[in-house]
Amino acid sequence: MSQMSIAVLTSGGDAPGMNAAVRAVVRAALNKDMRIFGVRRGFNGLLNGDIIEIGIRTVSDIIHRGGTILYTARSPEFKTEEGINKAVKTCQQMGIDGIVVIGGDGSFRGARDLSKKGIACVGIPATIDNDIACSDYTIGFDTAVNTAVEMVDKIRDTNQSHNRCSVIEVMGRDCGELALHTGIACGATAIIVPEVPFDIDKDIIDRMMATQRTGKKHFIVIVAEGVGGSADIAKYIEEKTGIETRHTVLGHVQRGGSPSVHDRVMASRMGAYAVDILARGGSNRVVVSKKNEITDYDISEALEMKREFNDDLYKMAHEISV
Numbered sequence: 001m002s003q004m005s006i007a008v009l010t011s012g013g014d015a016p017g018m019n020a021a022v023r024a025v026v027r028a029a030l031n032k033d034m035r036i037f038g039v040r041r042g043f044n045g046l047l048n049g050d051i052i053e054i055g056i057r058t059v060s061d062i063i064h065r066g067g068t069i070l071y072t073a074r075s076p077e078f079k080t081e082e083g084i085n086k087a088v089k090t091c092q093q094m095g096i097d098g099i100v101v102i103g104g105d106g107s108f109r110g111a112r113d114l115s116k117k118g119i120a121c122v123g124i125p126a127t128i129d130n131d132i133a134c135s136d137y138t139i140g141f142d143t144a145v146n147t148a149v150e151m152v153d154k155i156r157d158t159n160q161s162h163n164r165c166s167v168i169e170v171m172g173r174d175c176g177e178l179a180l181h182t183g184i185a186c187g188a189t190a191i192i193v194p195e196v197p198f199d200i201d202k203d204i205i206d207r208m209m210a211t212q213r214t215g216k217k218h219f220i221v222i223v224a225e226g227v228g229g230s231a232d233i234a235k236y237i238e239e240k241t242g243i244e245t246r247h248t249v250l251g252h253v254q255r256g257g258s259p260s261v262h263d264r265v266m267a268s269r270m271g272a273y274a275v276d277i278l279a280r281g282g283s284n285r286v287v288v289s290k291k292n293e294i295t296d297y298d299i300s301e302a303l304e305m306k307r308e309f310n311d312d313l314y315k316m317a318h319e320i321s322v
Helices: 018-031 044-047 081-092 105-117 141-162 177-186 198-213 230-241 251-255 261-279 300-304 309-321
Strands: 005-010 035-039 051-055 099-103 120-125 165-170 190-192 220-224 245-247 285-290 295-296
Touching: 005 018, 018 035, 018 099, 035 044, 035 165, 044 081, 051 261, 081 105, 081 230, 099 105, 099 261, 105 120, 105 230, 105 300, 120 245, 120 261, 141 165, 141 177, 141 230, 141 251, 165 177, 177 190, 177 220, 177 309, 190 309, 198 220, 198 230, 220 230, 220 251, 230 245, 261 285, 261 295, 285 300
Parallel strands: 005 035, 005 099, 099 120, 120 285, 165 220, 165 245, 190 220
Antiparallel strands: 035 051, 285 295
């Protein structure tokens, strides 16, 4: 029986813990006497042949590093039939039997397309938004929340000194998980997310006035970027309340930094599990966390799942922030 060869790539937005996942895939593969290749710059690397063979020391001292040593990119060409066929040809020429794809929903669609063409693929969910419906957790989320909380805590120091209100925008285009968890951890007066319609007077102004009557003099409002208009929200608050209000966008600082312990461990577990699937002859699977257990789903099935927002957690957040 010939030696199995697999590859690993990171695709889409970077997330802390991607390097830990790459390391786990490489070490697990070498432990099973597989050849392992690294595809650089996502699916673009399959189209352009930007592929290197990886040895055991290649992934030394990367578990604590943010970003991805394989780099990442989005690839419009790969979404075409011609692009997919070109990627398949690259795999065949290099003798690559399977690929571990680390990324989000778009990356999994690419993995599904390759699987249909005979290249075994397994996905690992990595995105700071924690918005993959099939998995309770995605690599990078815990680190991103901790980064956002650290930034908000620093802003709060100035807030308190000047009796201000701060409207702070965190990442999350379609998903309010980052905003929700950051808001809870920071004791925000109000948390505004895309999943829940809001009334600025009822959900922000009235809450501020109610807490002000109990003696509170500074306020934090967390807004997910997908809501839009966070600068206008800040302007309205100042006009309506007379409280000096500042607007801050945390931006891409939330993507960077050394991954947390939780992200390092989760990435390691998922990476090793993905290699096990390929070793067993599996394909078109996505590794997921369910109730802190690692399991897997068919990618097509996983992509059809709908993410459910935790309304109870959202309600609780506002009940205790008074």
